Amino acid sequence: MSVLGDYHTHTVFSHGHGSIEDNVRAAVSLGLKEVAITDHGFWHRFYGVRRMDLQSMIAEVKRLREVYPNIKIYLGLEANIVDGNGRVDIEDEDDEWMDIMVCGYHKCTHTTSAKELLTFGLPNFVSGITKFSSKQIVKNTDAYIKAIENYKIDIISHPNYGIKTDVKEIAEAAARKGTFLELNGKKVSMTDAEIESILKTDVKLIVDSDAHSAEKVGYFGVPLSYVTRLGIPTDRIANFDKLPVFRRYNDSNR
Numbered sequence: 416m417s418v419l420g421d422y423h424t425h426t427v428f429s430h431g432h433g434s435i436e437d438n439v440r441a442a443v444s445l446g447l448k449e450v451a452i453t454d455h456g457f458w459h460r461f462y463g464v465r466r467m468d469l470q471s472m473i474a475e476v477k478r479l480r481e482v483y484p485n486i487k488i489y490l491g492l493e494a495n496i497v498d499g500n501g502r503v504d505i506e507d508e509d510d511e512w513m514d515i516m517v518c519g520y521h522k523c524t525h526t527t528s529a530k531e532l533l534t535f536g537l538p539n540f541v542s543g544i545t546k547f548s549s550k551q552i553v554k555n556t557d558a559y560i561k562a563i564e565n566y567k568i569d570i571i572s573h574p575n576y577g578i579k580t581d582v583k584e585i586a587e588a589a590a591r592k593g594t595f596l597e598l599n600g601k602k603v604s605m606t607d608a609e610i611e612s613i614l615k616t617d618v619k620l621i622v623d624s625d626a627h628s629a630e631k632v633g634y635f636g637v638p639l640s641y642v643t644r645l646g647i648p649t650d651r652i653a654n655f656d657k658l659p660v661f662r663r664y665n666d667s668n669r
């Protein structure tokens with residue numbers, strides 16, 4: 416009984432401390448069958464992957480697939496939802512190389528316009544100081560649902576981390592599209608009641624480390640403590656004793 420893959424890890428190409436190979440080597444040594452490199456999306460003001468680095472990342476993953484044939488290596492991004500219309504910070508051309516797409520909300524991303532800065536970026540940014548209005552929660556939820564509908568998102572990272580949404584509504588949209596909701600390896604930001612509400616939908620969950628260093632790759636202690644404590648059936652966890660089928664990868668010809 417174990418988690419077979421880690422689909423959310425960072426490297427020096429964004430906010431992580433190690434190389435792509437460090438993460439792959441760590442995953443191999445733990446006996447994982449699959450690992451994904453998902454550095455922060457391009458519009459993050461401080462940690463976003465630089466487009467100029469993309470080709471070397473692609474080449475490195477290609478090389479590592481030869482060196483470590485016993486593990487499947489996905490290259491993707493942890494993309495950002497950057498406005499209230501569910502705009503995500505990737506372009507059509509990224510479909511050509513992107514195997515997997517984790518996506519979530521992060522403070523400190525660029526947004527699409529001054530209006531979106533005022534109605535989405537700033538109100539969510541100051542959330543630690545003020546309370547989320549019910550109007551903002553509706554807007555945020557709508558942004559997530561539009562993102563899930565308009566982009567091939569495989570995993571919604573850390574729901575309700577740094578933002579407030581109606582996670583049950585997001586789970587319903589995710590279930591319709593085959594997008595997984597993450598129980599994050601660093602922190603689960605949903606309340607117990609919220610987790611119980613999403614389990615009433617057909618959504619599948621996934622546990623990831625969100626490792627920012629190789630030592631944290633494959634560390635699932637936090638999410639698995641929720642699985643145990645709340646009695647989440649393990650057949651609801653897409654990477655528990657089985658390998659997930661990702662909508663993006665499945666639709667591509669890779």
Ligand SMILES: [Zn+2]
Pocket residue numbers: 493519521572573
């Ligand atoms: Zn994140």
Ligand SMILES: [Zn+2]
Pocket residue numbers: 423425493572625
């Ligand atoms: Zn992350």
